[in-house]
Amino acid sequence: MKMIKLTKKQARQFLLIKHGLIGDYKFVGKEGILNYTKQVGCIQYDPIDACGKNADLVLLSKVKGYKKKMLDELLYQDRKLIDYFDKNLAIFCDNDWIYLKRKKKTYDFLTRHNKNVEMACDLVKKTIKENGPMSASDFKNKEQITWTWGNKSSLSRACLEHLYYIGELGIHHKKGTIKYYDLIENCISIKILNKPDPNKTEIDYLKWNVLRRISAVGMLWNKASDAYLCIENLKANKRNEVYQELLKDKKIIQFEVEGCKESLYCLSTDLYLIKEVIKNPKLKKRCEFIAPLDNMMWDRNLIRELFEFDYKWEIYTPQSQRKYGYYVLPILYGDIFVGRIEAGYTKKNKLLEVKNIWFESSIKPSKKLESEIAKHIKKLEKFNQEEL
Structure with a gap:
């Protein structure tokens, strides 16, 4: 098979279509939450709630009609989701418990x-x-x-x-x-x-896990990455073996992106997405605020490479050393990151305070963009006002 080559714009669109972050919403309601979780394997959980917890912010940007109670019901009433360890503390589908027994x-x-x-x-x-x-x-x-x-x-x-x-x-x-x-x-x-662990050997487990993390981000490269955090024993030699095995099994596709020194890999089942973006479709722009631990952001070097957007979650950076703020969300508009926003919700007066918005130096905010951002600030405020 001839090596597939994508432009950076096509690679960005691939990621955004897969995550349902461009065009019309791909995931809807409670069923959408389950479908998205199955696709990415797990959603990182973090208890810090500045303007919504990470898992909520992930789903708010991707699932049409998302409400806090939906996730709570799926976890603690329907029991279709579980919170346990995967990529750190995380939420995943109940059927994945058997794979994570070890x-x-x-x-x-x-x-x-x-x-x-x-x-x-x-x-x-x-x-x-x-x-x-x-x-x-x-x-x-x-x-x-x-x-x-x-x-x-x-x-x-x-x-x-x-x-x-x-x-x-x-x-x-x-x-x-x-x-x-x-x-x-x-x-x-x-x-x-009572189900047995389907992975009989360590290499089986590593293959399952790496494949899952590739799907979680959308595409990955075979080099050290935060996307592989908490996969035990995945040293470079093992990772190389896993990638070769996955290629041999035709579970993944290798491709190149202009300007990237490293090859990238996606699921073989996502070949249709590659074919779609190669046609250079006109995709409807959408504005979303992206969670700091969003699956797509797990490899920030990849985000920097494809989007020319340098993002660091500065929550653990001393205040005097922060470039931006404590809890800052990237602002996505269309297929580029246009800036970042820091907002904090106060329960006492039920208001969302926008502390700052920073636009990228290459962006000149249009009235349309400012209107979209204002609309999403209102959406975020309304979401925070919801009671469980």
């Missing part, structure tokens, strides 16, 4: 270093079995211990987290950021829990 062994090893926790876990499980879902504050034992990363924690919280890490407890529901834990069999169907 992660439990990693966390068991990492957290089984405190004898007090080990000794108290059986009692914690027994208490939950008798009383139903519980949070750390529901336990009377307030004994303090040194827990992960050297932080102080109550013994009950440490036990709950340990049992969650190793897959014996699940999150039954949340009230704000407070987690209520229950036995895993009450959070995931027994049918799924």
Whole structure:
């Protein structure tokens, strides 16, 4: 097969069509949430809520009619989604639990270093079995211990987290950021829990995971990338082997993008998208605010290469060293990033404060662009006013 070559504009359009960020909305309502999650594998969860939590902001930009309660229902009522570890803390479809079983062994090893926790876990499980879902504050034992990363924690919280890490407890529901834990069999169907791990070998697991991350971003290159975070044992030699295996299995397609030194790869099932963008279609512009940990942004070097947009989430950067702000969202318009916005929502007066908007030096804001941004500020404010 002749090597496919795309322009940067075509590569950008490929990503945006796949993520449903250009033209009409590709994903709609609760079914759209499930379809998007299946496509990307997982959506990163982060509890910080400056103007919406990361998972909400991801879905707000892609799912028509998205409401906070939709995600909450899929997680804690319908039980079609699970929050657990994947790319850090994440949300993924219930059927993927069987593939991620082996992660439990990693966390068991990492957290089984405190004898007090080990000794108290059986009692914690027994208490939950008798009383139903519980949070750390529901336990009377307030004994303090040194827990992960050297932080102080109550013994009950440490036990709950340990049992969650190793897959014996699940999150039954949340009230704000407070987690209520229950036995895993009450959070995931027994049918799924009893299924064996489909990946028989480590290389099978790595192939499944890398393929999933390629789909999560849309396209990736075979080099070090934040998109591969939390895939255990994926060193360069293993990654090379995985890519060769996936090519051999015809699971992925290799292609080139003008100006990029490295080849890029996408799913073979996305060949139709490549054919579509090669025709240079006229795509309807849409304006969206992109979440800081959005799947498409997982490889920021790729974003810089294709979009000429240099984005860093500065939340952990000391204030004096920030170039922009604490919680800044990229502004997408059509197939380019036109700028970034920092906004903060205050629950007391139910208002969204726009702290700043920075346009890229190459952008001269038109009335149309300013109108679209204003419309999306209102959309973001309305979303934040929703109650669960």
